[in-house]
Amino acid sequence: MVKKTRITNDIRTLRFMTSEMTQAELAKRVGVTRQTVIAIEQGRYSPSLEVAFQMAEVFNVPIEEVFQYPKENNENGLSENS
Secondary structure, eight states, X not given: XXXXXXXXXXXHHXXXXXTTOOHHHHHHHHTSOHHHHHHHHTTSSOOOHHHXXXXXXXXXXXXXXXXXXXXXXXXXXXXXXO
16 A cells, blocks of 8 residues: 655646646656656655656746645644654
8 A cells, every 4th residue: 555645736736727738748748657647646656856846837836836745733843753
């Protein structure tokens, strides 16, 4: 079983807001496979920093509009594993 990443994203929404871009088209524009885009979009895979920035550039938005990383709930902001 694949563990989901904590990184969330709005790739699907952004694709549809960008002339209903397909996963295959996005994959081609950032240099990855369609399967990689699917895994990232579904939260099963975290993209490299370079791919994340490339996706933001394709959508012409800041990276924070594509990917989000939720903050921890404890007082010092560190995860329990830190």
